[in-house]
Amino acid sequence: MASKWRSTTLGEVLRLQRGHDLPDQHRRPGPVPIMGSFGVTGWHDEARARGPGVTVGRSGGSIGVVSFTKTDYWPLNTCLYVTNFMGNDPRFCYYWLRTLDLAAFNSGSAQPSLNRNYIYQLPARIPMPSEQIAIADTLGSLDDLIELNNQTNKSLETMAGAIFRHWFVDFEFPNEEGKPYKSSSGDMIYNEGLGKEIPKDWNVSGLGGEVQIELGGTPDRTRAEFWNGDINWINSGKANEFRIVEPSEKITREGLDSSATKLLPKGTVVLAITGATLGQVSRLEIDSCANQSVIGIVENERMPSEYLYFWIKETINDLVRWQTGGAQQHINKGNVENSNVVVPSERIMQEYTEIARPIFEKISSLCIESQSLARIRDLLLPRIMSGRVRVPVEVR
Numbered sequence: 001m002a003s004k005w006r007s008t009t010l011g012e013v014l015r016l017q018r019g020h021d022l023p024d025q026h027r028r029p030g031p032v033p034i035m036g037s038f039g040v041t042g043w044h045d046e047a048r049a050r051g052p053g054v055t056v057g058r059s060g061g062s063i064g065v066v067s068f069t070k071t072d073y074w075p076l077n078t079c080l081y082v083t084n085f086m087g088n089d090p091r092f093c094y095y096w097l098r099t100l101d102l103a104a105f106n107s108g109s110a111q112p113s114l115n116r117n118y119i120y121q122l123p124a125r126i127p128m129p130s131e132q133i134a135i136a137d138t139l140g141s142l143d144d145l146i147e148l149n150n151q152t153n154k155s156l157e158t159m160a161g162a163i164f165r166h167w168f169v170d171f172e173f174p175n176e177e178g179k180p181y182k183s184s185s186g187d188m189i190y191n192e193g194l195g196k197e198i199p200k201d202w203n204v205s206g207l208g209g210e211v212q213i214e215l216g217g218t219p220d221r222t223r224a225e226f227w228n229g230d231i232n233w234i235n236s237g238k239a240n241e242f243r244i245v246e247p248s249e250k251i252t253r254e255g256l257d258s259s260a261t262k263l264l265p266k267g268t269v270v271l272a273i274t275g276a277t278l279g280q281v282s283r284l285e286i287d288s289c290a291n292q293s294v295i296g297i298v299e300n301e302r303m304p305s306e307y308l309y310f311w312i313k314e315t316i317n318d319l320v321r322w323q324t325g326g327a328q329q330h331i332n333k334g335n336v337e338n339s340n341v342v343v344p345s346e347r348i349m350q351e352y353t354e355i356a357r358p359i360f361e362k363i364s365s366l367c368i369e370s371q372s373l374a375r376i377r378d379l380l381l382p383r384i385m386s387g388r389v390r391v392p393v394e395v396r
Helices: 090-098 127-168 236-240 253-257 305-321 332-339 346-385
Strands: 006-009 015-018 032-036 037-043 052-059 064-068 081-086 123-126 188-191 196-199 203-206 212-215 227-234 250-251 268-272 281-283 292-297 340-343
Touching: 032 052, 032 064, 032 081, 037 064, 064 090, 064 281, 090 123, 090 127, 090 188, 090 196, 090 236, 090 346, 127 305, 196 332, 236 268, 236 281, 236 292, 268 305, 281 305, 305 340, 305 346
Parallel strands: none
Antiparallel strands: 006 123, 015 081, 032 037, 052 064, 052 081, 188 196, 203 340, 212 292, 227 250, 268 281, 268 292
């Protein structure tokens, strides 16, 4: 049975306070999340606020960004945090705040800033605490599933990465007797290009000689017929994502054919080569084009994505050292093409792929599932928070 919603103001639902400074040099390793303008930004051994907690980004590009933590935390001065929920459910308040256009209520200075006194007078309609809890449980169950998927994927990636490094960095892959190759006195030869020894029957090659490497492009923004089509297209910001499961925008076939961008297949390893995302590595879980700040490294039968992904992540620091461009630093496509890659024996690559591919497929499946759950949550959120869709309240 749903309760009656009451009219009030934001300032009567919760109270906000600016967070606390915590310079990097004062941070100590610990389990306490440091909540910044976009959510968790690090960890510390001391909390300044009790959980569950809600924070709101208060300036710049993060203004109005709402985050939630179940545990005690340290709120930074880049955000506002809730000090009093006034008897309301904290997780409900988190979802409710997400439906408000808080970014529209900046203080009007040169640097946009969210003033708590500006937003306290915002009109609000909220249900009784019993319905708040039911709403938070409904939406929270979706976010909990997403978080479980994220944690599972993190563990799967750690496991696959450990296998990669053991086999292709430490060279302890199983020999024909099933023993670790290098520590079982496997034959090693020095490779001048790589600057270290590699297994005797392995090679070192330029990456561009082993796989197709594509630089992206952007269709003309002034041509409406190039945009809002049915072909996926990503910008370099997507390289920050663990896996890429949806595009930044869509382009048309005409936009694809009239620009330098290329359609990259699912499984392509993507590398951001300029700006704030320089050196970020991700993997396409969809077919997609990319802009000119992204390089696509396309797998083939000899060099599968499961190998290329970890090889690029393992060697990215070397690639970034070759960056050029002064104020706008970037990696050239030529740097990527000329970078060295170890080419294992066919037997070892096949054995590795048989182990790694199911892990990558599971990661992909969980990413897509999380995307579907997020869409359901985002569809329900404004409807539930407006009262158009009511959540049954358990009688206790």
